Amino acid sequence: MVAEIKGKEEKNIQKSYEKDMAGEVKIADEVVAIIAGLAATEVSGVDSMAGNITNELVGKLGMKNLSKGVKVEVTEEHVSVDLSLNIKYGYNIPEVSEKVQEKVKSAIENMTGLTVLDVNIKIAGVNLAEEK
Numbered sequence: 001m002v003a004e005i006k007g008k009e010e011k012n013i014q015k016s017y018e019k020d021m022a023g024e025v026k027i028a029d030e031v032v033a034i035i036a037g038l039a040a041t042e043v044s045g046v047d048s049m050a051g052n053i054t055n056e057l058v059g060k061l062g063m064k065n066l067s068k069g070v071k072v073e074v075t076e077e078h079v080s081v082d083l084s085l086n087i088k089y090g091y092n093i094p095e096v097s098e099k100v101q102e103k104v105k106s107a108i109e110n111m112t113g114l115t116v117l118d119v120n121i122k123i124a125g126v127n128l129a130e131e132k
Contacts, residue, residue, distance in 0.1 A: 032112060036104045038107070050125060079114045080118050082122070084122045088127050100119070
């Protein structure tokens with residue numbers, strides 16, 4: 001299943017089974033996307049998630065779409081993640097990207113129990129603005 005989170009698209013839900021549980025656990029793809037987005041933005045050097053124009057406008061208005069710039073593909077037990085990031089000027093892009101990959105993989109695996117196959121990163125821009 002592929003779920004790119006954009007407004008009105010249908011939400012995909014994955015079933016997760018565990019031994020000794022009384023029932024099943026269902027995790028929506030959007031939840032995995034939000035986990036990935038939050039983990040990525042916690043890494044030093046990441047300015048923001050890149051998204052479409054609507055998402056950029058929402059961000060400038062002070063609202064946060066936590067899954068913008070994130071595309072997840074979730075199967076029964078595996079996840080592939082594609083992230084579009086804006087990096088702060090002056091940071092080493094390969095180092096920041098590697099830290100993002102590690103943080104996103106760890107966050108998804110720890111919170112969902114799913115196995116992350118890959119975390120692909122696209123650097124969409126560099127923010128030249130000085131922090132105040």
